[in-house]
Amino acid sequence: MVAKKNTDERSLWERLENPAPSPRPSLSARKFAWTAVGIADAEGLDAITMRRLATELDVAPMAAYRYVAGKDEVLLLMGDLVYAELEIPEAGLGWREVHRLVALRTRELLLRHTWLARLPPEAVLTPSPNRLNISERCMASFDGLGIDADEKMAAYRTVDSFVGGAAGTEVAVASLMGEKGWASGDDVRGGLAPQMSYLVQSGRYPSFRAWSMEAVRKDDRAWQFELGLECVLDGLSARLGI
Amino acid sequence: MVAKKNTDERSLWERLENPAPSPRPSLSARKFAWTAVGIADAEGLDAITMRRLATELDVAPMAAYRYVAGKDEVLLLMGDLVYAELEIPEAGLGWREVHRLVALRTRELLLRHTWLARLPPEAVLTPSPNRLNISERCMASFDGLGIDADEKMAAYRTVDSFVGGAAGTEVAVASLMGEKGWASGDDVRGGLAPQMSYLVQSGRYPSFRAWSMEAVRKDDRAWQFELGLECVLDGLSARLGI
DNA sequence: TCTGCTGAGATACAACGTACACAAGGATGT
DNA sequence: ACATCCTTGTGTACGTTGTATCTCAGCAGA
Structure with missing residues (x-):
C-alpha cells in the first residue's frame, strides 16, 4: 500500500x-x-x-x-x-555567528551544486526536512533576545534573501560557464563581449565604462559577498537592538 | 543582410x-x-x-x-x-534614495511579471540596454562620494542581491499561485499543508512551530522587504562611510 | 523581362513527460 | 505444496516541444 x-x-x-x-x-x-x-x-x-x-x-x-x-x-x-551537506552550526553560538556561518555555507553549497538555485518554485517553497533543519537553527538563534516572532522571521528572511540573491547571480555565471564550456572569468567576459561591447561603446553608460577601466578587483564575488553580508548583519543588529 | x-x-x-x-x-x-x-x-x-x-x-x-x-x-x-517599465529616479537624488527607489520599483516589476525572475541564466547575465540603464543610474549615484570603483560595484551588487533574493521568493509564491490557481496566502498555506503538517507535527522544529503560533503579521512580505532594505542601506552607509 | 535575394511556409525529426495495460515473481494463507 | 494476490518493473504509445531543412512566392536592380 x-x-x-x-x-x-x-x-x-x-x-x-x-x-x-x-x-x-x-x-x-x-x-x-x-x-x-x-x-x-x-x-x-x-x-x-x-x-x-x-x-x-x-x-x-x-x-x-x-x-x-x-x-x-x-x-x-x-x-x-x-541540503544535508550543509553543516549546521554548533549550539552555543550567538545569532550573528550562526547566520554568518549559514550564509557562507549556503553560498558554498549553491556554488557546488549550481543547479540548486534553478529548481522550479515548487521545489523551493515546499517545506522539506533538511531545509527546515537549517531554518530551525537560524530561527532558534534569536531566542532570548527579546524580539518577537515576526521580527525573527523578518530577520531570518533578510539574511536568506541576500544570500539567495548574491549566490544566485554567482551561480548563474557558473552554470553559464558549464553550458558554454567556459573555464575562467575571462572566458565569461569574452563570451559576453559581443553583446557588451556594442552597448558600452555607444557611450550611454559612462559609469559602467569608468568601472571597467578603474576597478582593481573587478568581479571578486567572494569579497563582495562578505562585505554585503556584514552590512546586512550590521543593519539587523542596529534596527532590532540585538 | x-x-x-x-x-x-x-x-x-x-x-x-x-x-x-x-x-x-x-x-x-x-x-x-x-x-x-x-x-x-x-x-x-x-x-x-x-x-x-x-x-x-x-x-x-x-x-x-x-x-x-x-x-x-x-x-x-x-x-x-x-525593464523599460521601470522608471529611473530623477537626477539630483542622493545615493540612498536612488537605491531605495530602484529597489522598491524592481520588486514591483518582478511581482507584476512573475516570470521575470525565472528566466534562464543567460537571459539574466547578458547585458541588455534597459537593464544597463538602471545599473548605470545606480552606479552613477555613487559619484563624488569618495569611494572607489570596486566599492561602488560591491555596494550596488549588495542591494541588488537583496532585492533579487527577496523578490525572488515572493515571486516563487506568486507564480506557484498562478500555476495552481490559488488566490490567497491562505490557499498557499493550505496547499503546502500536506507536506508541512507532517513535518511540523513531528516536533523537530520547535522554533518554527512557535513562530506559526505567535506571529501576528505572519507573512507580510512587503514589511519584511522594507525592513531588510533599510538594514542593507544602513550597513552600506556605515561600512563605506557614505 | 530576367536574375537573384529575402521573407515566410511546409514538412520532418529527435527528445521529452507520462498514461496505460501487462508480465514476473515473492508473500501469504491454507 | 499449492493457489492466490499484490507489488514491482516493462513495453508501447501519444501528444508536445525546439528547431533543421527544403521549398516557394514575390520585390529589387539590371
Whole structure:
C-alpha cells in the first residue's frame, strides 16, 4: 500500500520515512534523486530527464513513476538531499555567528551544486526536512533576545534573501560557464563581449565604462559577498537592538 | 543582410537598432517578444512556446527563426523589454534614495511579471540596454562620494542581491499561485499543508512551530522587504562611510 | 523581362513527460 | 505444496516541444 503511484495520498516525506514492507524493493525515490544529483552536478539541470535517470539505473523509462509522482517530485527531492551537506552550526553560538556561518555555507553549497538555485518554485517553497533543519537553527538563534516572532522571521528572511540573491547571480555565471564550456572569468567576459561591447561603446553608460577601466578587483564575488553580508548583519543588529 | 538566421554574427542589440532596409518587414524580433510578454503575464513562463507565439501572430511555426536565433533569444528580449517599465529616479537624488527607489520599483516589476525572475541564466547575465540603464543610474549615484570603483560595484551588487533574493521568493509564491490557481496566502498555506503538517507535527522544529503560533503579521512580505532594505542601506552607509 | 535575394511556409525529426495495460515473481494463507 | 494476490518493473504509445531543412512566392536592380 505504499507506492501505487497516484493512489497514495500521503506527503512525499511521510512516504519516504514509512516505506511499505515490500517484496522486492530494489529501487526507491531517494535512489532516483541521488543519481539525478550526480547527473546535475556533472552536466547541469537540463540533463535531468526521466529517461536518463532510468538508463543510468538500468531500468525502464517508467520505473521511477512507481516511487515518485513525476519529475517535479524528483527535483524537490534533489533539493532536499543536497541540503544535508550543509553543516549546521554548533549550539552555543550567538545569532550573528550562526547566520554568518549559514550564509557562507549556503553560498558554498549553491556554488557546488549550481543547479540548486534553478529548481522550479515548487521545489523551493515546499517545506522539506533538511531545509527546515537549517531554518530551525537560524530561527532558534534569536531566542532570548527579546524580539518577537515576526521580527525573527523578518530577520531570518533578510539574511536568506541576500544570500539567495548574491549566490544566485554567482551561480548563474557558473552554470553559464558549464553550458558554454567556459573555464575562467575571462572566458565569461569574452563570451559576453559581443553583446557588451556594442552597448558600452555607444557611450550611454559612462559609469559602467569608468568601472571597467578603474576597478582593481573587478568581479571578486567572494569579497563582495562578505562585505554585503556584514552590512546586512550590521543593519539587523542596529534596527532590532540585538 | 539582416536576419538570415545563423549567418548574421552581430549582437542582438545591434541587429535590433539597425534593421536592414528590407522589402517586406511585417514581422520583427520585438513583435515576437512583446506577444511573448503578454502570454507570460497571463499564463506563466511555461506557456511560452515557439508554436504558441506563431499562432498568436497568425504565422507559421518557424517564422520567428528569421529574426531570432532561438527561444533563448526571445526570453532574453522579453527580459529587457519589461525593464523599460521601470522608471529611473530623477537626477539630483542622493545615493540612498536612488537605491531605495530602484529597489522598491524592481520588486514591483518582478511581482507584476512573475516570470521575470525565472528566466534562464543567460537571459539574466547578458547585458541588455534597459537593464544597463538602471545599473548605470545606480552606479552613477555613487559619484563624488569618495569611494572607489570596486566599492561602488560591491555596494550596488549588495542591494541588488537583496532585492533579487527577496523578490525572488515572493515571486516563487506568486507564480506557484498562478500555476495552481490559488488566490490567497491562505490557499498557499493550505496547499503546502500536506507536506508541512507532517513535518511540523513531528516536533523537530520547535522554533518554527512557535513562530506559526505567535506571529501576528505572519507573512507580510512587503514589511519584511522594507525592513531588510533599510538594514542593507544602513550597513552600506556605515561600512563605506557614505 | 530576367536574375537573384529575402521573407515566410511546409514538412520532418529527435527528445521529452507520462498514461496505460501487462508480465514476473515473492508473500501469504491454507 | 499449492493457489492466490499484490507489488514491482516493462513495453508501447501519444501528444508536445525546439528547431533543421527544403521549398516557394514575390520585390529589387539590371
